[in-house]
Amino acid sequence: MTTEPEETADEVGAETTPDGRPRRGIRSFVVRAGRMTVAQERAWAELWPSMGVPEGEEPLDFDALFGRSAPRTLEIGFGNGESLVALAAAHPERDYLGIEVHRPGIGHLMLRCEAERLTNVRALCRDAVEVLQRRIPDASLDELLLYFPDPWHKKRHHKRRIVQPAFVELVARKLAPGGVFRMATDWQNYAEHMLAVASQCAALSNESATGDYVPRPASRPVTKFERRGHRLGHGTWDLAFRK
Numbered sequence: 001m002t003t004e005p006e007e008t009a010d011e012v013g014a015e016t017t018p019d020g021r022p023r024r025g026i027r028s029f030v031v032r033a034g035r036m037t038v039a040q041e042r043a044w045a046e047l048w049p050s051m052g053v054p055e056g057e058e059p060l061d062f063d064a065l066f067g068r069s070a071p072r073t074l075e076i077g078f079g080n081g082e083s084l085v086a087l088a089a090a091h092p093e094r095d096y097l098g099i100e101v102h103r104p105g106i107g108h109l110m111l112r113c114e115a116e117r118l119t120n121v122r123a124l125c126r127d128a129v130e131v132l133q134r135r136i137p138d139a140s141l142d143e144l145l146l147y148f149p150d151p152w153h154k155k156r157h158h159k160r161r162i163v164q165p166a167f168v169e170l171v172a173r174k175l176a177p178g179g180v181f182r183m184a185t186d187w188q189n190y191a192e193h194m195l196a197v198a199s200q201c202a203a204l205s206n207e208s209a210t211g212d213y214v215p216r217p218a219s220r221p222v223t224k225f226e227r228r229g230h231r232l233g234h235g236t237w238d239l240a241f242r243k
């Protein structure tokens with residue numbers, strides 16, 4: 001089950017992010033300390049140069065980044081990359097860009113891509129909201145995935161949830177016509193929030209036949225963490241909105 005990121009007064013109140021960038025506005029994440037394994041350190045040293053998107057402010061040229069022109073999926077907050085790897089392995093004809101701020105998770109993703117010899121995955125280490133605002137060209141994505149975002153379940157923390165009206169408008173701008181925004185959560189209250197916020201976006205229409213949730217898409221791999229949630233009796237809510 002998705003649990004709250006650990007929040008310390010230092011991290012939340014800090015003027016700069018752990019890598020020294022100025023902190024702007026309310027963030028949907030707290031960078032977890034999490035130690036890097038030796039293998040993940042190696043991934044950062046050896047695999048990041050080919051799989052990682054270098055820092056910068058300029059809009060991304062996807063064809064140059066992947067060395068071809070193919071349908072594109074962006075996953076925000078991929079964790080350890082379990083879904084991204086499964087999707088990229090199942091769909092070699094598509095390209096996958098993942099954004100995450102947890103460096104050990106990015107290391108894990110790169111190791112799995114190396115083991116499976118995947119060439120259609122790239123990763124970016126930065127706040128996804130900034131990446132969307134500055135680096136993703138408008139109408140450039142065929143699919144945007146937001147699976148099990150941090151729920152920030154305490155009411156006073158709801159403002160930290162990544163799904164907010166301005167975020168959904170930004171997502172809609174980045175989707176190509178016909179592109180799909182998929183979300184999943186195991187917190188009913190966050191599912192209801194996602195549904196209410198996304199339904200207000202005039203550029204998107206709900207794919208649900210019942211006007212609320214959709215069945216789990218066959219394309220969404222069930223992760224280890226979701227299986228554990230099911231064993232504990234938690235539900236999962238899937239949403240899909242098309243531009």
Ligand SMILES: C[S@@+](CC[C@H](N)C(=O)[O-])C[C@H]1O[C@@H](n2cnc3c(N)ncnc32)[C@H](O)[C@@H]1O
Nearest residue numbers: 028029077078079100101102127128147148150
């Ligand atoms: C609860 S975890 C879920 C991970 C994964 N999607 C899964 O289903 O297992 C949420 C992840 O989103 C990442 N995250 C939260 N806000 C983010 C943001 N603004 N930019 C990039 N990553 C973010 C966190 O670091 C965390 O790894």
